[in-house]
Amino acid sequence: MRRIYSLRQRLVLILVVVVGILWAGAAWLAFRTAHHEADEMFDAQLVQVAETLLALVSVGESEEVAHDMEAHAMRYELPLRYQVWIRENGGERLVLRSPSAPTDPMITHAGFVERRVDHAMWRFLGVTDHDGDLFVVVGQDHAARDNVATEMALHLLMPMGIGLPLMALAVWWVVGRAMRPLDRTAQAVAAMSPETLAPVAGLQHTPREILPLIEAIDRLTGRVEAALENERRFTSDAAHELRTPLAALKVQAQVAARTADPQARERALGQVLAAVDRMGHLVEQLLTLARLEPGAAEQGFGAVDLAAVAETVCARMVPQADARQQTLDLDAVPAWVSGNAVWLEVLARNLVDNALRYTPHGGRVTVHVGREGQQICLRVADSGPGLSADESERLRGRFSRGEVQDVEGVGLGLSIIERVAQLHGGTLAFGPGLARDDGHGLAVTVCLPEGGQPAS
Numbered sequence: 064m065r066r067i068y069s070l071r072q073r074l075v076l077i078l079v080v081v082v083g084i085l086w087a088g089a090a091w092l093a094f095r096t097a098h099h100e101a102d103e104m105f106d107a108q109l110v111q112v113a114e115t116l117l118a119l120v121s122v123g124e125s126e127e128v129a130h131d132m133e134a135h136a137m138r139y140e141l142p143l144r145y146q147v148w149i150r151e152n153g154g155e156r157l158v159l160r161s162p163s164a165p166t167d168p169m170i171t172h173a174g175f176v177e178r179r180v181d182h183a184m185w186r187f188l189g190v191t192d193h194d195g196d197l198f199v200v201v202g203q204d205h206a207a208r209d210n211v212a213t214e215m216a217l218h219l220l221m222p223m224g225i226g227l228p229l230m231a232l233a234v235w236w237v238v239g240r241a242m243r244p245l246d247r248t249a250q251a252v253a254a255m256s257p258e259t260l261a262p263v264a265g266l267q268h269t270p271r272e273i274l275p276l277i278e279a280i281d282r283l284t285g286r287v288e289a290a291l292e293n294e295r296r297f298t299s300d301a302a303h304e305l306r307t308p309l310a311a312l313k314v315q316a317q318v319a320a321r322t323a324d325p326q327a328r329e330r331a332l333g334q335v336l337a338a339v340d341r342m343g344h345l346v347e348q349l350l351t352l353a354r355l356e357p358g359a360a361e362q363g364f365g366a367v368d369l370a371a372v373a374e375t376v377c378a379r380m381v382p383q384a385d386a387r388q389q390t391l392d393l394d395a396v397p398a399w400v401s402g403n404a405v406w407l408e409v410l411a412r413n414l415v416d417n418a419l420r421y422t423p424h425g426g427r428v429t430v431h432v433g434r435e436g437q438q439i440c441l442r443v444a445d446s447g448p449g450l451s452a453d454e455s456e457r458l459r460g461r462f463s464r465g466e467v468q469d470v471e472g473v474g475l476g477l478s479i480i481e482r483v484a485q486l487h488g489g490t491l492a493f494g495p496g497l498a499r500d501d502g503h504g505l506a507v508t509v510c511l512p513e514g515g516q517p518a519s
Contacts, residue, residue, distance in 0.1 A: 070245075071238050078234045086227060090220050097215035101208045106175070106188075112145065113190040113201045120147050120159060120197060142204035144169065144185075150196055169200045177205075244270050248277060255284065312338040366514055367404045369411075369439055370395035370432045376411040377430055380419060388425045391415075395432035398439040401514030402487045410483040411441060414507055417477070418445040421505075427497055438489075438510040444496045449503035477507075484509045 146169055147159035157166060170176045173189040180202075187202040312335060319331035377393045384391040400407070411430075418428045422445040431442045481491045489511035496504025 071235075071242050074238045075231070075235050078238070079231045082230060082234075083227065086223055089223065090216070093220055094212065094216040098208070098212035101212040101215065105186075105203060105208050105211075109175075109186070109188040109201050109203060110190075112143070113188055113199045116145060116147055116159075116199045116201070117190060117192050117197055120199075121192065142207060144202040146200040148198040148200070150198060155198065164202075169202055173198075241270075244273060248273065248280075252280060309342075312342070364401055364403055366399050367402050367407055369398045369400050369407065369441055369511070371397075372404065372407050372411050373430050373432050373441060376408060376415055380412070380415050383416075383419055384428065387419065387422075389419060389422055390427040391419070392427070392429045393431075394429065396434075398432050398434055399514050400439050400487070400511045402511065406483045406486070410480050410509060413477075413480050414441070414443040414509070417480075417507070418443050418447065418505075421445065421447040423447065429497065434513065435510065437513055439513050440508055440510040442506055442508040444504065444506035446497040446504050449496060449505045450493060480507070480509065484511070488512050 142163075144161050144164040145159075146157060146161075146164050148155045148168070149158050155168070160166070169180075170178070170187045170189050173191055176187045176189070178185060178187065184205040185202045186205060186208075187200055190199045190201075191197060315331045315334040315338060319328050319335065322328050322331065373395050374393060377391055381391060415428065415430060422428055426446040428443065428445045431440075431444070433440060477491075484491050489509055492508045492510070494506040494508060496506045
């Protein structure tokens, strides 16, 4: 099942998630930084308290020390404990402590020590005087440090927390602005119709990233427009060319149905059969021409021996030439081109068929295949009436026929030949044909780019 999603929502979600992850990382880093700063601040405070205790106790102001320490702890809501020990006679005597401090030594050596007291983590500092007679221990609950660090981190992160939703809205707006070219492209494509297949590439302010998409759409619309034009042309051609034969067929059928004369009925039925044959040939030519639109012949390209194609076509056309006592000669050497074998056979068959149709009884048609420079040329020459320069240009159009009126045909042969040649990168040219007493005759030459031989 096809899954449809919003590109805008996905982009916004990705950006918000990425920014959220970065924000979380910044929050963690801010908390760690704040905690480190709080540790340094409180450690400095412990050092200051310990040195103050040493200085005051050494001059005998213990009561003032106790009062000042308690007042300091209450003012700043600091869970502070301290002990002052005097070392004498090989032992230690507790001379001063805070109300919450135990009578046992909290630590026994100088420096910072962390230990758990009453289910809470405390940080202690031990300091001795210069003589080593006084040993002061100051401790502080870690919760105070954590609270201060958290408060500092919140002050840092609060603007970021408020800005995250605002940033999401800004990202939504920016992505929406960035997606506008896609919206304009979609509107341009939606506005298209078979009558107005305008190129999308004409839109202004088109981002480079969507140019391949727009160019692909334009190529597709070009192919669609060509296909629609081909369909319209085919419909018009078919309607134009089938109207008259159908009318004649109807008339002859009515004559055959109404007449009582057997000979007249036989003649009318003969005309009906001839009209059916002409219509069958017309429909076949129309369908062939309809299939020869851009992209049709490119399918199935490969190495083709044009001489073998000409030989096959000539062999099939011998009965037609014999029926008119015509001579059909082939002069061909192996000549390879890159193309579609089926359509090249259609090209050769139409060339030979046209030559046989317009060459009078007892005339001559020659087919030559050979290399001319870097090209392979197929030339069909006849001893027919030939063409003037004006006629040669006119006959390239559809349903255009030569001036010989007693020749059956629908005027599509040269259109098919030229279209196949174009699809193979070739050219179509007219020239003088086989010599006749009156100097007439026509040679039609199709030259195609030389192609490689197939791998042996």
